[in-house]
Amino acid sequence: MRVLLAGGGSAGHTSPLLATADALRRLDPVTEVTCLGTREGLEARLVPEAGLPLEVVPRVPLPRRPGADLLRTPSRLRAARAAALEVVDRVRPDVVVGFGGYVSVPAYLAARKRGLPLVVHEGNAIPGIANKLGARMTSHVATSFPGTDLPHAVCTGLPIRRLISTMDRGALRTEALATFGLRDDLPTLMVTGGSQGAARINAAVSGAAPALAAAGVQVLHVVGPKHELSVTSGDVPYVVLNYVDRMDLAYAAADVVLCRAGSNTVTEVSGVGLPAVYVPLPIGNGEQALNARPVVDAGGGLLVSDAALTPEWVAASVPGLLHDTERLATMGAAATGVIPLDADEKLARMILDAGGARA
Numbered sequence: 001m002r003v004l005l006a007g008g009g010s011a012g013h014t015s016p017l018l019a020t021a022d023a024l025r026r027l028d029p030v031t032e033v034t035c036l037g038t039r040e041g042l043e044a045r046l047v048p049e050a051g052l053p054l055e056v057v058p059r060v061p062l063p064r065r066p067g068a069d070l071l072r073t074p075s076r077l078r079a080a081r082a083a084a085l086e087v088v089d090r091v092r093p094d095v096v097v098g099f100g101g102y103v104s105v106p107a108y109l110a111a112r113k114r115g116l117p118l119v120v121h122e123g124n125a126i127p128g129i130a131n132k133l134g135a136r137m138t139s140h141v142a143t144s145f146p147g148t149d150l151p152h153a154v155c156t157g158l159p160i161r162r163l164i165s166t167m168d169r170g171a172l173r174t175e176a177l178a179t180f181g182l183r184d185d186l187p188t189l190m191v192t193g194g195s196q197g198a199a200r201i202n203a204a205v206s207g208a209a210p211a212l213a214a215a216g217v218q219v220l221h222v223v224g225p226k227h228e229l230s231v232t233s234g235d236v237p238y239v240v241l242n243y244v245d246r247m248d249l250a251y252a253a254a255d256v257v258l259c260r261a262g263s264n265t266v267t268e269v270s271g272v273g274l275p276a277v278y279v280p281l282p283i284g285n286g287e288q289a290l291n292a293r294p295v296v297d298a299g300g301g302l303l304v305s306d307a308a309l310t311p312e313w314v315a316a317s318v319p320g321l322l323h324d325t326e327r328l329a330t331m332g333a334a335a336t337g338v339i340p341l342d343a344d345e346k347l348a349r350m351i352l353d354a355g356g357a358r359a
Helices: 011-027 043-049 068-091 104-114 129-137 169-180 199-207 209-214 247-253 263-271 287-298 311-322 325-335 343-356
Strands: 002-006 032-037 054-056 095-098 118-122 140-143 153-155 188-192 218-222 238-241 256-259 276-278 301-303
Touching: 002 011, 002 068, 002 104, 011 032, 011 043, 011 263, 011 343, 032 043, 032 068, 043 054, 054 068, 068 104, 095 104, 095 129, 095 343, 104 118, 104 129, 118 129, 118 343, 140 343, 169 247, 188 199, 188 247, 188 311, 199 209, 199 218, 199 256, 199 311, 209 218, 209 238, 209 311, 218 247, 247 263, 256 263, 256 311, 263 276, 263 287, 263 325, 276 287, 276 311, 287 301, 287 325, 311 325
Parallel strands: 002 032, 002 095, 032 054, 095 118, 118 140, 140 153, 188 218, 188 256, 218 238, 256 276, 276 301
Antiparallel strands: none
16 A cells, blocks of 8 residues: 655654654554655654655645735645645545644545545644645544544544653663753653643743752753754753753653643653643644643643743743642552553554555
């Protein structure tokens, strides 16, 4: 069977695409997987690194407000659809799969034009424009969270890497602390703003560095590839990294994670049983707060607004949480199991079923 996976632009689309590709090849080794993305997104680097072929189409932003970009969208979309049709006619997939975002709309239109089975996966609690369109073209629709408003939706969860879904945090702890130069006698706060970083989170936590150090809390801070940060904390480690390839080790080193609430982050952090302070992105349609809501409601995390996250809040709230081992154990247990970790295989089976008749 030949499968075309369309998605990219951000880790939120690229990571589940790669996890699904891995599951497809694991379930059916003869499956041929081709990815469809753009030259500008993360997929341009991550897909080839995963050993998968990448075809590209022009990037077509979907503006939410009237303006010049909106007026240019039809012509851009026609060009992207033509490029997607060229890929479809050359690759000849038995099924097309979209994960939302810029790339998926031309893929959905090309699949409909050629009469190909289509599978749609929505990563967020609130569906984006692309997947609202795609879900109208197929009965094969998967979502990451229950209650997502799309026709024919089945909640599979979000596909994540097996490196994360099968990890043993306790077994990796010693290696993880040594890898990042952290001490084994201090609790660890891990901080991440997602694949691109978050200036607000970076400023709030770094501004509280003296208070964290005074409280004996060490920090592993992933600031993002385009951000710089210099923190002096004395004998208590404050490790600043732009990017982490081994997120399993980062999670193993952590006792609490302070992070955004993208679907990939929420699934991974809760799935490995880590208590979290979720700080939803303040723009968009509010989907990040809804992504974190099931975990927060179960007692596995805290929800703090972007505006409320200040150095003063971090200094007043985080050290007490890190030193309350009983509360951390309760939160970690509550987080585990809220979101399924076998979504990669569930979605892969849906794809194989959808494309099976044609193949």
